[in-house]
Structures are given as structure tokens and as C-alpha cells.
Amino acid sequence: MNEKAGSLLKSIEKENEIVIVMAAETGSHSFDLESPESDRDIRFLFVRANIREYLSIELQPDVISLWKSDYEIEGWDIFKAFRLILKSNPNLFEWFHSRTYEGSNEVFMAEMKSLMASHYSLRNLGQHYYHMCVSNLNQLSKNSGSDKKGHKTMVQAARCYLMLSFLLQKQALPPLAVSQLLKEVNMDWKLSSVFEGLFQAKRSDVYFSKEKILKIGSLFEGELISAKNLLITLPEGTDMEDRLNKTIWECLDIGQGGK
Structure with a gap:
């Protein structure tokens, strides 16, 4: 682990x-798209060290955010995160x-x-990546911004297209790295080559x-027109509330019947 990041996380726990x-x-670091200028985005989930803070009239903040040097850090309380996971939240995936x-x-x-693999709604994820792809393409058609901004927007559109x-094609959770997606997605060789060039330019800060x-x-x-029509073929998720409750209790060291 990066020592600086580890130290930051420990100080956040203590403070x-x-x-x-x-x-x-x-x-970008998890998408295999990082460049020398890429910031580092750290996301985390936490529980309160003192369980009584969950049982107090005044609730504690459920989000912790800060910037430290080239690190953008954000953490969510496990209760906030799990309520979103119930809806198959793409960010948490x-x-x-x-x-x-x-x-x-x-x-x-x-x-x-394991829970996400067996219970997450692939349809929700598919709809998310479809709409993200369309939204980014629409931005490009309307935007007169810099080449850099346009290139990064297309990178996101292409990534979402590959995820979708x-x-x-696989009816399964996708990998995040674009290099792996390019290997596993069945697509026209010309488009695959164009995407690889697009991604490699991003890694090299070329726009x-x-x-x-x-x-x-x-x-x-x-x-995307045919892809939209196929979204209905993706399976919906199954209920995971019981397993999420048990996981929270374990994190808080609470037995199912209470202690």
C-alpha cells in the first residue's frame, strides 16, 4: 500500500x-487509464467506533470528505452505503x-x-452505463470546450459502452480495467483498435x-439503439437485505439477538 495513503486513512480513523x-x-487508476497527471481518488466505508453514536438523538455525519495534496478522499458510513447497495448502486459496485x-x-x-455477484441487478447497472454513455456523447455534440475535456469525455463514453x-454479452458483472474489457468484449476489430488508441493517448496525456x-x-x-432494446434481457437483482443486515451486525460486533 502507498505509505502516504495508508497514513492518511489512519489519521482519518483517529480524528x-x-x-x-x-x-x-x-x-482512472482502477480503470487502467491513469496518466502522470492523474489525481488519486480514495473511497472508503466506515463504522463508528462507539456504537452508541448510532443510538443517539443527534445523528453523526454519514459522509467524510477531504482533499489532501493530490488525494481526493471520500468515505461513507456503512448504513448509507448499504441502503444504496440494496438498489444495486453502480458507484459502490x-x-x-x-x-x-x-x-x-x-x-x-x-x-x-459474493453478495454483489449473486444479488446485484445487472439491469440497473446496464441502464446506468447506457445513460452515462449517451450523456457523455450528448455533451460532446454540444460542447465547444478544450480538446482535453473532449477527449476525457469520449474516454468515459467508450468505457461505459464497453461496460454495457x-x-x-456475458450477463455477468464486468471488470473495471478497459484493457481487460477490450479483450473480453466481442466487437468490431476497427472499433476495438480505435478505443485502444483513445485510451493509450489518455494515459500519455495526449488529446x-x-x-x-x-x-x-x-x-x-x-x-446504442439496439443496446437499449436489449437492456430488458438483463436479470434484475434479488433481495439482499437480510445478508446486509447480518454483515452490519458483524461489523458492529452485535449478535442477531443483541448483546
């Missing part, structure tokens, strides 16, 4: 009187499948990944012109 049960480096830091509870991580394609970016979008935006 806020919490226990971090998982911490991961999200964003990505957090749990990103590069985790040493100190994350391994038993907790294994349980959550994997879901539709395509708006004209070139729009041409890339024209290669796959038509595929």
Missing part, C-alpha cells in the same frame, strides 16, 4: 473515531471492485463481492482534436 472496513483507489488498500477487512470484502457491452473525437463517437453511437 473521526471510526473504523474503516474497506478502502479502495477508484477512478466500482468501489468494491477497485484496487483495495491493505487494512481493508478481507472477510468483509469477500462477503460483499460486457453486461449484455485528440474535437473533429477526431466526434468521428470516434459516430462509430458506435448507432449501436
